[in-house]
Every structure is written in C-alpha cells, then in structure tokens.
Amino acid sequence: MKNRRHITTAALLLFTLASHAYAADDGSITGAISDSTGKPVSQATVTIQDASGKAVGATQTDAGGHFTVDHVNPGTYAVVVTAAGFASGNSIATSAPGQQSSVSIALAKSDALDVQVNAQRLNRARNDLQPETGSSIYRFSQSDINNLPAGQDTALNQVLLQAPGVASDSYGQLHVRGDHANLQYRIDGIIIPEPISGFGQSLDTRIIDQLNLLTGALPAQYGYRTAGIVDIRTKTGDDGSGGSIDVFGGSHQTIRTTADVFGSQGPFSYYFSGSLGENNLGIENPTSSASPLHDHTRQGNAFGYMSYVINPLTRVSLMFGTTSNQFQIPNTPGLTPSFTLNGNSNFDSSQLNETQSELNEFAALVLQGTNGGALDYQLSFVTRYSRTQFNPDPIGDLLFNGVASSDFHSDTANGVQLDTTYRLNDKHTIRAGVFAQQEHAVFDNNLSVFPVDQNGNQTSDQPISIPDSSSKTGYLYSAYVQDEWKLTSKLTINYGLRYDKMDEYVSASQLSPRVGLVYALTPSTTVHAGYARYFTPPAFELVSNSDIARFAGTTAQVSGQNDPVQPERSHYFDLGVTQRLTPSLTVGLDAYYKKSSNLLDEGQFGTALIFTPFNYQYGRVYGLEFTANYKQDNVSAYMNVAFSRAQGKDIDSAQFNFGPDELAYISSHWVYLDHDQRVTASFGGTYSLGQTTFTFDGIVGSGLRSGFANTDRLPVYTQVNLGVIQHFNFNNPLIGKFDGRLLLVNAFNRVYELRDGSGIGVGAPQYGPHIAVYAGLTKKF
Structure with a gap:
C-alpha cells in the first residue's frame, strides 16, 4: 500500500509539471x-x-x-x-x-441597418398583398425609365406607351386593349381615386422606383377600373440619403426644373419630389403647323412619402401629391363665324382666348404590417380633391359656336381600403379585402346662348344666360376573397370571388368570379390563362344629371333621350405564353377576348374639353399581342406589336349627344369605337459605350377611327425619338458627377394627324409633334 501511494503521488506530480509546461506554450x-x-x-x-x-x-x-x-x-x-x-x-x-x-x-450602433432590414421585410409583405397570377404583366424598372430618350422627364403616359397594347390619343389619353381610359392607378398597393380627366398628367414619372402594368384577366383583388392596373412602387429613403436636381428644356420655349430629396433618420424615412415647368405646346396642335397658336401651359406638381417603422413588424406611412396645370386652348386660324353678336359677325379665330385649369390633390395614411410569418395586412385611408375650370372666350365662342359655357367641375372622394394575406400552408395563400368610397361631385356651369326658332335659326343677336348647376354624392363598396393554390411546383391557380356595389346616379351590384393560372411548361416556357367577370361603373366625376330641357329654344338645345349611364358588365378571357429563347432574348404572345353589355365609352361633345360617358348596349373587344425583350452586356432592345378590334352596337344612354342618323345606324350595326386602332406597335433600345448611352424609342399606329359612325380611319403614323446620355465625372469636388442628355423628338419629322375632328365623340382635330430638340442636366448629391 505504501509503495502504491508513492507511485500515485509521483504520477500526480508529473501530470502537474506537464500541465504547467503545456500552458507555458499557450x-x-x-x-x-x-x-x-x-x-x-x-x-x-x-x-x-x-x-x-x-x-x-x-x-x-x-x-x-x-x-x-x-x-x-x-x-x-x-x-x-x-x-x-x-x-x-x-x-x-x-x-x-x-x-x-x-x-x-x-x-x-446598427439602428439604421435594423431599420433598413425591417423596411425591406415590410416592403416584401406589402408587395405580396398584390397577386399577379393569370394576368399579363409588363414591368419598367427605374433603370428602364432612365434609359428612355427623355429619362425621368418622360410623361407617365409616354412611358406606358412603351408597353404592349397601349395606343396613344389626343389630350394625353391612353387606350389599353381597346378600352377608353378605364385605368386604375395604385401607389404602393393603394388605390388612388381618379381625377377629372384633363390634359395634364397627375403623377410624375420621377417618383417611380418600379412600374408594373397588369392587363388581362385580373385576380379578384382588382376592380372598377380593369383595362389595366398601373402599379407604382415609389422611391423611398430607406436605403440612404441623397437627392437630385434636374433642368430640362428646349423647343417650344420648354423649361422644366425638378428636384427630389430622400433620406432616413433612425426609423423615419422620407422622399419628396417637386417640379415646375412651362412650354408653348401644352395640348396637341389642331393644325399641321410647327408652332401652335395660343398653346402655352404652366404645370407644377409635388409628391411626398414619409414612413415610420414602429417596430420590426409594423410601419405607418403618409403619402401626398398635388398637381396644378393651366392650359391655353390652341386656335385654328381662318375659321368663319356662324352667328351674329350685337350686329357683329366678324372675329379672327386665331385670337380666341379659351383656357382650362386643373387641380388634383390626394393624400393617404397607411398602416402596414406583418406577423413575420403567416399574416400580412395594409389598411389605408385616402382622400382626393379634383377640379377643372374651363373659361370660354365670351365673344368668340358665341360667334363660332353659339354657346359660351363657363364650366366648373369638382369632385371630392374619401375612401378606406384593407388588404390582407394569410399563408394557410405551403400550398394555399388566402387573400381578402374590402374597399369603400364616398364621392361628391359638383357641376357649376353657366351658359351664354342665343334664342333660336323651331328650325334652329338664330332669332336674336343678344345672348341670354342659363345657369346649369347640380351636385351628387355617390358610394362604391367592394369585397373580395381569393386563394392562390400551388398545385405542383410548376402549376399555380388563383381563384376567387369579388362583390361590387355602386350607389350613384344608378344603383347596381355584381358578384364576379375570377380564376387564373400560371404553368411552367418547361424551364424556359411559361403559360398563363384566366377568366374574369368585370363590373365597371362610369366615371362618377364625369356623369351629370343636367336637365337638357332647360336649353330648348336656344343654340344649346339638344333632342333625344337622356337615359342614365349604366355600369359595364363583361366577360374577359386571356391566354398567353412566354418563351425564353436564349438567356438574352424573351418573347411572348397573348390573346384576349371581352364580351360586354352596356360597354362604356367617352366622348367630347361640348365646347369644354371635358369628357362625357355613354354606353353601347353591346360590346366586343378582342386582340393579339406580341412582345420581345433582348438584353446582353451593353445592348438592350424591346418591341411590341398588337392587333386589336373594339366594337359597339346600339347606344342606350346619353343619346342626346348624337345625331338621329348616327343613332339609327349604330342601333343596327356593329361600329368601331372611336379609339379602335387595328395595329399598334412600340419599340426601343439602348447601346452603352463607355460613359455614353445611345437610346431610342418609337410608336407606330394604323390610325384611330374617323368619319360618320367611325366608319373611316386616319392614316398610319410613326414617331421615333432619339437620345444620347453622357455621364460626366470631374475631379473638382464642386462639380463631381452629373449626367447630360440630348433628345430629338420625332427625329424624322413624320407629321401625322391623331384626330381630324370627325367620329363619335371627337370634338376637334389634333396633330402629333413636329421635330423638336431638348436637353437636360441632372446632378445627384
């Protein structure tokens, strides 16, 4: 035992020495x-x-x-x-x-980083509230817009013209897939109530981070305006601070100055943009001359977006916008007066002084959030005020038209919108929401007219005044529910129901089924198809319950029925395929067909350039679209070609706007809608060489309709715009980096006529622009 104890003690001593020796090496x-x-x-x-x-x-x-x-x-x-x-x-x-x-x-501290991460998470949750299954989608990135010849100074309607199936018209109007207007604008998923139609654009292209145009058979979430959904995702200050100043000008005494600024401070971020400009080509020239007469315009707009991340899963935001535009109505020289005023029947038509002003303001307060997993939601309160004032030439309008009408229209809308997404499991995503809007329209018109006999002949050269004022409050309600079902890894189906109700000049409602699917046939081939039942109320801000009987016996008298304008009800079918031919080239083909009852259309029937809705009892619209996109290294290009047919039969509302011959003909014949265009094409591309980018875009149209009951059409037209963008980088810190831009509009000076003043609801001729030169400088900071 004693020897074993000595052995153990020795072992422990050796282990301790070894440990100290080992530790000494660490x-x-x-x-x-x-x-x-x-x-x-x-x-x-x-x-x-x-x-x-x-x-x-x-x-x-x-x-x-x-x-x-x-x-x-x-x-x-x-x-x-x-x-x-x-x-x-x-x-x-x-x-x-x-x-x-x-x-x-x-x-x-990583507060800024955390805020950015939270903001991106909330952005993804917000975007997921808007499904696209079964729809036809065309996307514009901020880079795509910057590379257009005019860049961010391109008007929003001109950007949308580069999408397939979008046709150009006068006064900045767009027709998507054979519809008159019928576009719904959304900003970050929020429906922005439409303004009273006019000449100016209500939203500035500069605010766009990404722009999506959805057409075809839309999911149940989208209603009321269904020809196309213009989905705008705005710039924010979530990812940093900065801004830019842009000066743009050139032909027709054009000058436009724009600035924006963005940034963040902790959980708060902001983006503000504003512009002021004027030129001498505010509205399309009614003549083929290079310089229109009396066509000056002043335009300004502002936009703001502010958001505050309350916590990683919740955000509150406020956005607002205002647009104020003033236009002179361009003149046509050489016209002969048709009436006599105070013994005088002479007036130089080049000296007419008609003007129109437009104001549009909106604001939205938004609460948006997610639970980080299954549930996303967005609740918004929106208000909008819009007004249009037409000021006649009190003498000239009486001499030429027999009517001088001062027209003031205003409209106030207030609404609430709730959209939710719930991910039931890996295969089913449920989306549901409600929408309600109250709208109050005011029509305050004052007409100066001449008395006439039963044959319509002027009986006095002394005008009389007839007031024509009215107002109306209307309501829209809707609710939807839909399920995005991923049947397999390749096939997704979105099906749902939507209920819409209107209580305006007429009361109506509809339950609308929707179904759409996307099938990845191969890794490079995708097929989509869909069916949608649509319910489209007339534009409330344009419908009036004016008593036409008060104008009897005057130069403003009309005859015929004045049945109320009805909502359009339609069945819509869409089928398309997208094929990636190479990693750089993608092509697509899409076909659609719409069958309508009470098909809605609009026309300009009075002296004021404000549109009036009416219905065809029967309608049919069908077409085919081809699109191609190419991008490789420093080269990009796109081309869209669309074939379309849009027809109506038997006008069954606001009949007093039409002559008896036209009404009789349309009652028994399918006629082309005034905005029908058989072939519409757009194309463009860029080529970058070092710090220089060469860019072009263009449109081609086979001509809009004209003549009695739209039985004729205008000639084929083409417009090509060329641009060059130069990126400068100076070592001088005061100058630094900036971009210069040179733009040539209608580079080949192909003067064309959009309208000739004839056709259903067409009030005056309009020509496309002559060749024009513009330049711009953009400085970012």
Missing part, C-alpha cells in the same frame, strides 16, 4: 468591447478565428465589457464580436507563448 487573448461613445457592451459574443475562419475559442463579455479567451495556440487570429443592436466588429490579435494579447473594439 497564450491568451483579452480585451474590452465598447460602443461608439465608450460605454461598455455586456453580453457581446466574442469568437476567435484562425486563418481558415475556423473558430478556436469563444466567450461573452462581462458587465464591464471585458473578455478573456485562454489556451490559444501561438499565431495570428481574427477577433470577431457580435452584439444585439450593433453592427459586428473585428480586430486582429497575435497569441504568443505565455503572454496576453489585448484588443479594444468599438461597435457601431
């Missing part, structure tokens, strides 16, 4: 972790990594921010520190045998 790394103000950071995780990135030791800091990692083999190591609420930090330490290596690391 080192330790110690240090202190603080924030940017020097305050210690406790419970920070410290990891020691070797040259290969492998962790060889780890610990946490104590209450004083200190740490120690022992038994570190000699060598050079990375000390990596992470802590909640801070960006990660690191330092280099060298371990030596029997020595301590000390480091000090200051961590930066």
Whole structure:
C-alpha cells in the first residue's frame, strides 16, 4: 500500500509539471468591447478565428465589457464580436507563448441597418398583398425609365406607351386593349381615386422606383377600373440619403426644373419630389403647323412619402401629391363665324382666348404590417380633391359656336381600403379585402346662348344666360376573397370571388368570379390563362344629371333621350405564353377576348374639353399581342406589336349627344369605337459605350377611327425619338458627377394627324409633334 501511494503521488506530480509546461506554450487573448461613445457592451459574443475562419475559442463579455479567451495556440487570429443592436466588429490579435494579447473594439450602433432590414421585410409583405397570377404583366424598372430618350422627364403616359397594347390619343389619353381610359392607378398597393380627366398628367414619372402594368384577366383583388392596373412602387429613403436636381428644356420655349430629396433618420424615412415647368405646346396642335397658336401651359406638381417603422413588424406611412396645370386652348386660324353678336359677325379665330385649369390633390395614411410569418395586412385611408375650370372666350365662342359655357367641375372622394394575406400552408395563400368610397361631385356651369326658332335659326343677336348647376354624392363598396393554390411546383391557380356595389346616379351590384393560372411548361416556357367577370361603373366625376330641357329654344338645345349611364358588365378571357429563347432574348404572345353589355365609352361633345360617358348596349373587344425583350452586356432592345378590334352596337344612354342618323345606324350595326386602332406597335433600345448611352424609342399606329359612325380611319403614323446620355465625372469636388442628355423628338419629322375632328365623340382635330430638340442636366448629391 505504501509503495502504491508513492507511485500515485509521483504520477500526480508529473501530470502537474506537464500541465504547467503545456500552458507555458499557450497564450491568451483579452480585451474590452465598447460602443461608439465608450460605454461598455455586456453580453457581446466574442469568437476567435484562425486563418481558415475556423473558430478556436469563444466567450461573452462581462458587465464591464471585458473578455478573456485562454489556451490559444501561438499565431495570428481574427477577433470577431457580435452584439444585439450593433453592427459586428473585428480586430486582429497575435497569441504568443505565455503572454496576453489585448484588443479594444468599438461597435457601431446598427439602428439604421435594423431599420433598413425591417423596411425591406415590410416592403416584401406589402408587395405580396398584390397577386399577379393569370394576368399579363409588363414591368419598367427605374433603370428602364432612365434609359428612355427623355429619362425621368418622360410623361407617365409616354412611358406606358412603351408597353404592349397601349395606343396613344389626343389630350394625353391612353387606350389599353381597346378600352377608353378605364385605368386604375395604385401607389404602393393603394388605390388612388381618379381625377377629372384633363390634359395634364397627375403623377410624375420621377417618383417611380418600379412600374408594373397588369392587363388581362385580373385576380379578384382588382376592380372598377380593369383595362389595366398601373402599379407604382415609389422611391423611398430607406436605403440612404441623397437627392437630385434636374433642368430640362428646349423647343417650344420648354423649361422644366425638378428636384427630389430622400433620406432616413433612425426609423423615419422620407422622399419628396417637386417640379415646375412651362412650354408653348401644352395640348396637341389642331393644325399641321410647327408652332401652335395660343398653346402655352404652366404645370407644377409635388409628391411626398414619409414612413415610420414602429417596430420590426409594423410601419405607418403618409403619402401626398398635388398637381396644378393651366392650359391655353390652341386656335385654328381662318375659321368663319356662324352667328351674329350685337350686329357683329366678324372675329379672327386665331385670337380666341379659351383656357382650362386643373387641380388634383390626394393624400393617404397607411398602416402596414406583418406577423413575420403567416399574416400580412395594409389598411389605408385616402382622400382626393379634383377640379377643372374651363373659361370660354365670351365673344368668340358665341360667334363660332353659339354657346359660351363657363364650366366648373369638382369632385371630392374619401375612401378606406384593407388588404390582407394569410399563408394557410405551403400550398394555399388566402387573400381578402374590402374597399369603400364616398364621392361628391359638383357641376357649376353657366351658359351664354342665343334664342333660336323651331328650325334652329338664330332669332336674336343678344345672348341670354342659363345657369346649369347640380351636385351628387355617390358610394362604391367592394369585397373580395381569393386563394392562390400551388398545385405542383410548376402549376399555380388563383381563384376567387369579388362583390361590387355602386350607389350613384344608378344603383347596381355584381358578384364576379375570377380564376387564373400560371404553368411552367418547361424551364424556359411559361403559360398563363384566366377568366374574369368585370363590373365597371362610369366615371362618377364625369356623369351629370343636367336637365337638357332647360336649353330648348336656344343654340344649346339638344333632342333625344337622356337615359342614365349604366355600369359595364363583361366577360374577359386571356391566354398567353412566354418563351425564353436564349438567356438574352424573351418573347411572348397573348390573346384576349371581352364580351360586354352596356360597354362604356367617352366622348367630347361640348365646347369644354371635358369628357362625357355613354354606353353601347353591346360590346366586343378582342386582340393579339406580341412582345420581345433582348438584353446582353451593353445592348438592350424591346418591341411590341398588337392587333386589336373594339366594337359597339346600339347606344342606350346619353343619346342626346348624337345625331338621329348616327343613332339609327349604330342601333343596327356593329361600329368601331372611336379609339379602335387595328395595329399598334412600340419599340426601343439602348447601346452603352463607355460613359455614353445611345437610346431610342418609337410608336407606330394604323390610325384611330374617323368619319360618320367611325366608319373611316386616319392614316398610319410613326414617331421615333432619339437620345444620347453622357455621364460626366470631374475631379473638382464642386462639380463631381452629373449626367447630360440630348433628345430629338420625332427625329424624322413624320407629321401625322391623331384626330381630324370627325367620329363619335371627337370634338376637334389634333396633330402629333413636329421635330423638336431638348436637353437636360441632372446632378445627384
């Protein structure tokens, strides 16, 4: 026993000596972790990594921010520190045998980073509220818009003209797939009530981060305006601070100055944009001359977006916009007066002085959030005020038209919108929502007219005044529910129901089924198809219950029925395929057919350039679209070609706007709608060479309709725009980087006529632009 005790003691002694010898060959790394103000950071995780990135030791800091990692083999190591609420930090330490290596690391607060991450998470949740399954979709990125010849100075309607199936018309109107207007504008998923139609654009292209145009058979979420959904995702200040100043000008005494600024401060971010401009080509010229008469315009707009991240899963935001435009109505020289005023029947038509002003304002307060998993929601309150004032030439209009009408129209809308998404499981995503809107329209017109006999002949050269005022409050309600069902990894079906009700000049409602599918036939081939039942109320701000009987016996008298304008009801079918031919080239083909009852159309029937809705009892619209997109390295190009037919039969509302011959003909014949265009095409592309980008775009149309009951059409037209963008970079810090742009509109000076003043609801001729030169400078900061 005694010998065994001595042996054990000796073994322990040898083990202790060996341990001390081993420890003498190791080192330790110690240090202190603080924030940017020097305050210690406790419970920070410290990891020691070797040259290969492998962790060889780890610990946490104590209450004083200190740490120690022992038994570190000699060598050079990375000390990596992470802590909640801070960006990660690191330092280099060298371990030596029997020595301590000390480091000090200051961590930066990661509030801004956290806010950016939270904002992006909320953006993804918001975008997921808007499904696209079964629809035809055309996307414009911010880069796509910048590369257009006019860049961000391109009007929004001109941007949309580069999408398939979009036809151009006078006064800035667009026709998508054979519809008159019927576009719904959404900003970050929020429906922006439409303004009273006019000449100016209500939204500035500069605010766009991404623009999507959805057409075809839309999911149940989209209603009321269904020819196309213009989905705008705005710029924000979530990812940093900066701004830009842009000056753009050229032909027709054009000058436009625009500025925007964006940034963030902790959980608060903002984006503001504004512009002011004027030119002498505010409205399309009614003659083929290069310089229109009396066509000056002043235009200004502003937009703001502010958001505050309440917590990682909730955000509140406020957006607002205002647009104020004033237009002179261009003149046609050489016209002969048709009436006599105070014994005078002479007036130089080039000296007419008609004007129109437009104001549109909107604001939206939005609460948006997610639970980080299954549920997303967005609740918004929206208000909009819009007004249009037409000022006649009190003498000239009486002499030429027999009517001088001062027209003031205003409309106020207030609405609430709720959209939700619930991910039931991996295969089913349920979306549901409600929408309600109250709208109040005011029509305050005052007409100066001449008395006439039963044959319509002027009986006095002294005008009389007839007031024509009315107002109306209307309501829209809707609710929808839909399920996005992923049957397989290749096939997704979105099916749902939508209920719409209107209580305006007429009361009506409809329950509308929707179904759409997307099938990935091969890795490079995708097929989509859909059916939608649509319910489209007439534009409330344009419908009036004016008593036409009060104008009997005057030059403003009309005859015929004045049945109320009804909502359009339609069945819509869409089928398309997209094929990626090469990694650089994608093509698509899409076919659609719409069958309508009470098909809605609009026309300009009075002297004021404000549109009036009416119905065809029967309607049919069908077409085929081809699109191609190419992008490789420094070259990009696109081309869209669309064939369309839009027809109606038997006008069954607002009949007094039409002559008896036209009414009789249309009652028994399918006629083309005035905006029908057989072939519409758009194309464009860019080529970058160093710091220079060459760009072009263009449109081609087979001509809109004209003549008695739209039985004729105008000639084929083409417009090509050329541009060059130069990126400058000076070493001088006061100048730095900026972009210069040169633009040639209608480069081949192909003068064309959009309208000739004939056709259903067409009030005057309009010509496209002559060749024009513009230049711009953009400085970012």
